[in-house]
Amino acid sequence: MDEQVTLMIYRGDNVQGEMKEYKIPVAPGMVVLDAVHAVQATQAPDLAVRWNCKAGKCGSCGAEVNGRPRLLCMDRMDKYPAGEPIAVKPLKTFPVIKDLATNVSWNYDVNKKIPAFKMRDTKGEEPRFSQEEADRVQEFRKCIECFLCQNVCHVLREHDEKNTFGGPRFFVRTAGLEMHPLDDENRLDLLKDQMGLGYCNITKCCTEVCPESIAITDNAIIPLKERLVDQYYDPLRKLYRILFPAKKT
Numbered sequence: 001m002d003e004q005v006t007l008m009i010y011r012g013d014n015v016q017g018e019m020k021e022y023k024i025p026v027a028p029g030m031v032v033l034d035a036v037h038a039v040q041a042t043q044a045p046d047l048a049v050r051w052n053c054k055a056g057k058c059g060s061c062g063a064e065v066n067g068r069p070r071l072l073c074m075d076r077m078d079k080y081p082a083g084e085p086i087a088v089k090p091l092k093t094f095p096v097i098k099d100l101a102t103n104v105s106w107n108y109d110v111n112k113k114i115p116a117f118k119m120r121d122t123k124g125e126e127p128r129f130s131q132e133e134a135d136r137v138q139e140f141r142k143c144i145e146c147f148l149c150q151n152v153c154h155v156l157r158e159h160d161e162k163n164t165f166g167g168p169r170f171f172v173r174t175a176g177l178e179m180h181p182l183d184d185e186n187r188l189d190l191l192k193d194q195m196g197l198g199y200c201n202i203t204k205c206c207t208e209v210c211p212e213s214i215a216i217t218d219n220a221i222i223p224l225k226e227r228l229v230d231q232y233y234d235p236l237r238k239l240y241r242i243l244f245p246a247k248k249t
Contacts, residue, residue, distance in 0.1 A: 005077065006085040007035055009047065014096040019087065020044075026077060032088065033061055033072035036100070048099040056211060059146030063100050064089045069148040069209045091151040104147055110166050113194060114174055120184030129181035139219060140176035142212040143169065149206035149216060155199045166195030168206035168216050175220035178227070188231050197224055 003026045008019045024038040033051055040047045052058040054073045061072040066080070066087050080086050094102040119127075149168040155161050166174075174191060177183050191197040204217045214220075231237065 003082075005035065007039060008085050008087040009036065009039065009044075009100070010089045010096075011044075011047070011099055012096070013098055017096070017099075019089075021085070030077045031073055032063075032065055032070070032075040032077060032086065035077060035086075036072060036088065048097070048101040050101050057144055059144035062091055062146045062148050062151070064091060064151075069151050071146060071148070071211050074211060091147065093151040093153075093157045094147075104150075106162055107145070107147055107150060107167075107169065110170050110195070111173070113166075113190060114170065114177070115185045115187060115190070117177055117180065117183050118185035120182055122182075127182050133181040136219075137176045137179050139214055140172050142214055143172055144212060145169065146211060148209045148211065152205045152209050153200075154203065154205070155196070161196065161199065164194075164196045165199050166191075166197075168200075168221065170195065171197065171200070171224060172214060172216055172220045175224055178224065188228055191224060192228055192232065197221070197228060200225075 004023050005026045007022045007024065009022060010017055011020045012018060022039045022043050024035055024042065027034070033049075033054065036047070036049050040049070049061065049063075049072070051061040051073060053060070056071050056074040059071070062069060063072055064070070064087075065072070065075055067089075069091065072088070077086070088100065090096045090100045090102045091104075094104050094106070097103050147169060149172075150156055153167055155165045156167055171191075174187055174195070177185065178187055200221055202217055202221065207214070207216045207218070210216060
């Protein structure tokens with residue numbers, strides 16, 4: 001007899017739902033997404049789940065497996081204790097459309113607020129920067145927008161501060177622009193007043209769940225916080241702004 005596994009999968013929408021039990025045979029090398037597809041194929045053809053590349057690069061299949069945000073296509077079944085059920089739920093931070101599919105459109109609204117790259121004036125010289133400067137921002141480009149970091153962030157997950165907080169994914173994007181050696185845009189007002197960078201208390205939970213191993217807290221959020229402190233809370237700079245206020249144009 002083939003070995004079987006029990007999946008407890010959320011079925012429902014954002015108003016009501018329940019965990020339903022499914023038993024499927026286990027195959028060598030199976031990942032959780034394979035198991036969900038097996039349920040679709042044999043028992044629940046109307047089960048909704050997002051997926052695309054099945055290679056951990058599109059970010060589509062994010063969900064919570066036994067309470068932890070995962071990419072279903074990269075989460076191997078054999079790492080879970082044999083004989084114990086595996087619970088698969090939608091990402092908690094976002095409204096459920098159906099079953100495991102959530103509405104993440106809010107993230108794209110936040111993204112629209114971030115000013116694009118603005119080339120600085122090189123005064124006719126060929127723009128240059130060092131390899132070290134290039135490496136610093138290259139890490140942030142690995143983001144696949146799975147939104148697992150957004151899902152686990154307590155400011156969004158527990159307090160639902162979507163009107164005043166951008167979340168770690170967009171601090172990463174902003175850091176990639178702000179730290180680019182040729183960028184001349186200033187996004188500090190946005191970070192302070194609209195994206196709520198100050199709400200982050202650096203728990204590093206976002207870094208822990210990132211499937212691309214981006215050091216979100218240490219390399220993006222903390223340096224941005226330091227820039228905000230220098231700009232708005234340095235006493236000498238504050239005195240300078242009082243003595244020499246910017247002229248209105």
